[in-house]
Amino acid sequence: MKSPGLRAYAIGYLIFLYAPILLLPVFAFNDSKVIAFPLSGFTTGWFVEMWSDAQLFNALKNSMIISMSTSVLATTFGIFAARATTRFSFPAKGGLIGLIMLPLVLPEMIVAMSLLVVLLAVGVPLSIFTVILGHVLICTPFAVAILSSAFQSLDKSLEEAAYDLGETPLSTFRLIILPLVMPGIISSLLICFTISLDEFIISYFLAGADTVLSAYIYGQFRFPARVPAMLALGTILVLVSITLLTIAEYFRRRGIAKTGGKDTGGFL
Amino acid sequence: MTTTKPTMIEFRDVHKYYGDYHALRGITASIRAGEFFSLLGPSGCGKTTLLRTIAGFEGISSGAVLLDGKDMSNVPANKRPTNMVFQSYAIFPHLSVEENVGFGLRRDSRSAADKAKAVAEALEMVGLKGYGKRAAHALSGGQRQRVALARALILKPKVLLLDEPLSALDKKMREQMQVELIRLQRQVGITFVLVTHDQEEALVMSDRIAVMFEGEIAQLADPETLYRRPHSRKVADFIGTMNFLPAKILSEAANVVEVEAPGFGRFALDAGQCMGAATGQGASVGFRPETLTILFEGQQPTDRESMATVEEVVYYGDMTYYDVRLDGTEAPVRISMRNVFGRPVLDIKTRTRVAWSPGALVLFR
Ligand SMILES: Nc1ncnc2c1ncn2[C@@H]1O[C@H](COP(=O)(O)OP(=O)(O)OP(=O)(O)O)[C@@H](O)[C@H]1O
Numbered sequence: 299m300k301s302p303g304l305r306a307y308a309i310g311y312l313i314f315l316y317a318p319i320l321l322l323p324v325f326a327f328n329d330s331k332v333i334a335f336p337l338s339g340f341t342t343g344w345f346v347e348m349w350s351d352a353q354l355f356n357a358l359k360n361s362m363i364i365s366m367s368t369s370v371l372a373t374t375f376g377i378f379a380a381r382a383t384t385r386f387s388f389p390a391k392g393g394l395i396g397l398i399m400l401p402l403v404l405p406e407m408i409v410a411m412s413l414l415v416v417l418l419a420v421g422v423p424l425s426i427f428t429v430i431l432g433h434v435l436i437c438t439p440f441a442v443a444i445l446s447s448a449f450q451s452l453d454k455s456l457e458e459a460a461y462d463l464g465e466t467p468l469s470t471f472r473l474i475i476l477p478l479v480m481p482g483i484i485s486s487l488l489i490c491f492t493i494s495l496d497e498f499i500i501s502y503f504l505a506g507a508d509t510v511l512s513a514y515i516y517g518q519f520r521f522p523a524r525v526p527a528m529l530a531l532g533t534i535l536v537l538v539s540i541t542l543l544t545i546a547e548y549f550r551r552r553g554i555a556k557t558g559g560k561d562t563g564g565f566l
Numbered sequence: 567m568t569t570t571k572p573t574m575i576e577f578r579d580v581h582k583y584y585g586d587y588h589a590l591r592g593i594t595a596s597i598r599a600g601e602f603f604s605l606l607g608p609s610g611c612g613k614t615t616l617l618r619t620i621a622g623f624e625g626i627s628s629g630a631v632l633l634d635g636k637d638m639s640n641v642p643a644n645k646r647p648t649n650m651v652f653q654s655y656a657i658f659p660h661l662s663v664e665e666n667v668g669f670g671l672r673r674d675s676r677s678a679a680d681k682a683k684a685v686a687e688a689l690e691m692v693g694l695k696g697y698g699k700r701a702a703h704a705l706s707g708g709q710r711q712r713v714a715l716a717r718a719l720i721l722k723p724k725v726l727l728l729d730e731p732l733s734a735l736d737k738k739m740r741e742q743m744q745v746e747l748i749r750l751q752r753q754v755g756i757t758f759v760l761v762t763h764d765q766e767e768a769l770v771m772s773d774r775i776a777v778m779f780e781g782e783i784a785q786l787a788d789p790e791t792l793y794r795r796p797h798s799r800k801v802a803d804f805i806g807t808m809n810f811l812p813a814k815i816l817s818e819a820a821n822v823v824e825v826e827a828p829g830f831g832r833f834a835l836d837a838g839q840c841m842g843a844a845t846g847q848g849a850s851v852g853f854r855p856e857t858l859t860i861l862f863e864g865q866q867p868t869d870r871e872s873m874a875t876v877e878e879v880v881y882y883g884d885m886t887y888y889d890v891r892l893d894g895t896e897a898p899v900r901i902s903m904r905n906v907f908g909r910p911v912l913d914i915k916t917r918t919r920v921a922w923s924p925g926a927l928v929l930f931r
């Protein structure tokens with residue numbers, strides 16, 4: 299940060315990044331249907347309106363089911379894949395990993411379209427379950443990436459020591475490996491949850507008659523009168539995300555302190 | 567000596583391949599019960615691999631490993647009567663010291679109080695009394711080492727395996743732990759098998775040592791035999807310093823070999839000093855630096871005497887190393903002399919007499 303130009307650039311960048319998020323609560327409490335300055339007065343009415351929106355709650359419920367199932371499933375697959383690739387060597391390992399990681403760089407549109415075509419051809423009715431299917435597909439690479447680094451940093455002799463002291467491979471996994479990769483598992487659950495909650499294209503394509511939160515919010519923006527209530531919802535979501543991230547970071551730091559490892563940054 | 571002790575570990579023509587790589591090339595050896603045994607060799611010679619075949623972490627390609635008379639080929643690592651101290655110690659970082667030490671007792675049917683007592687005893691044995699509640703990851707290197715020892719010994723294994731357990735410690739701590747390991751081994755009477763690439767450590771600690779090169783045991787003997795009567799130049803070079811001079815074999819009888827070497831002249835060696843099968847070419851005699859003595863004025867040799875020129879002097883306080891060239895030889899040899907108060911250290915280029923004895927020589931054919 300030596301040059302004043304760079305400093306101005308950095309400040310401008312941060313404003314661009316965070317100012318819109320800060321505006322969310324400002325207009326959520328503003329007593330006007332028009333999203334513009336000057337502000338016209340304080341109200342909690344938009345929260346009340348949002349709260350009494352039955353459709354919104356339905357979309358929220360669907361999204362929660364999708365995100366939670368996705369994060370648990372993707373993380374579970376991630377654990378298996380990370381364990382397999384860090385401990386064992388098998389033929390075509392590199393290619394297999396490549397295939398698992400591919401959705402990371404594949405345009406979501408293509409994933410969504412091809413899934414839609416296949417599901418329709420096979421005759422699977424579209425619902426939140428087909429959304430979960432699509433989300434697991436795109437979240438698993440993230441889970442594998444996060445968990446691989448957690449498994450990789452595990453000293454192999456820890457497992458051997460437990461085995462040497464009479465434990466079975468299964469109890470070794472439960473007593474030694476699982477507790478030590480737990481911070482990675484929590485990170486993975488959280489990231490997959492967030493990705494799934496945010497996701498729009500697959501949710502929009504594969505949900506059929508069911509509505510999910512992202513698609514519902516997008517739909518509501520067509521009606522200017524509904525926008526402030528959506529901002530109220532956004533405000534709550536921001537608070538929930540901050541809380542979740544804080545909890546995750548707390549567990550990660552505690553995990554590091556407990557095992558005496560070096561803090562290598564995590565994702566926060 | 568301990569020759570009457572029964573065999574605890576037996577290797578029968580053990581081979582191990584990693585893919586195409588032949589890591590163990592026909593290991594046949596036995597380790598006796600209650601022995602402090604070391605596997606010594608340069609990096610990559612297969613020491614760790616051999617140790618891990620005892621623990622059961624490494625399967626073997628052919629041959630057999632027997633533990634206390636039983637073939638171990640179908641016994642998995644968690645069912646073998648062995649425990650291991652890992653090079654990295656492998657202390658479970660999320661558990662306390664006493665949870666680490668008591669880890670192996672989880673499957674034990676004893677009461678919680680008995681187990682706690684066993685843990686306390688094990689901690690006391692390694693000098694960590696009162697450390698039970700500490701977080702294991704917050705300990706120093708030497709303390710982790712002790713936790714690893716206590717954790718392995720609490721199960722009273724028949725064999726304790728140690729893979730370079732001291733290599734991560736600083737010099738002073740290492741020397742202290744060497745002494746403690748020897749004491750501990752005498753106290754518990756368990757067979758210890760130690761892997762090390764430090765020849766000094768092996769000589770200090772072991773009852774017997776197997777020197778390994780490239781997947782084979784080059785020599786298996788007690789430390790003194792290994793030092794005084796190495797079987798090959800390679801072993802001699804690996805353990806301590808040895809000087810070599812070219813030699814000519816004049817005659818060989820059943821028990822004496824007549825040899826001529828520049829600098830030493832003619833002398834006779836008995837069969838025990840002659841290593842390797844006669845090849846008729848490229849023989850050499852070897853000797854340790856301390857077996858030659860520089861004779862100062864008025865001193866008489868106890869056996870034989872040669873003339874030499876001092877070429878290099880390295881003063882070490884208690885010792886002086888002289889590189890001298892014996893008359894009639896091309897390369898200098900090293901002599902180590904203990905310094906005596908009041909006796910001068912020789913200068914470079916000094917002519918001096920050197921005392922030696924045929925009994926301290928080894929012939930490599
Ligand atoms: N899992 C493995 N796969 C392939 N090669 C291996 C494996 N483990 C060991 N090797 C090879 O076998 C040889 C012997 O290895 P080992 O670990 O036994 O050596 P070491 O004598 O213990 O050496 P160091 O002193 O470096 O620990 C080495 O050349 C090593 O590269």
Ligand SMILES: [Mg+2]
Nearest residue numbers: 613614615761
């Ligand atoms: Mg090794």
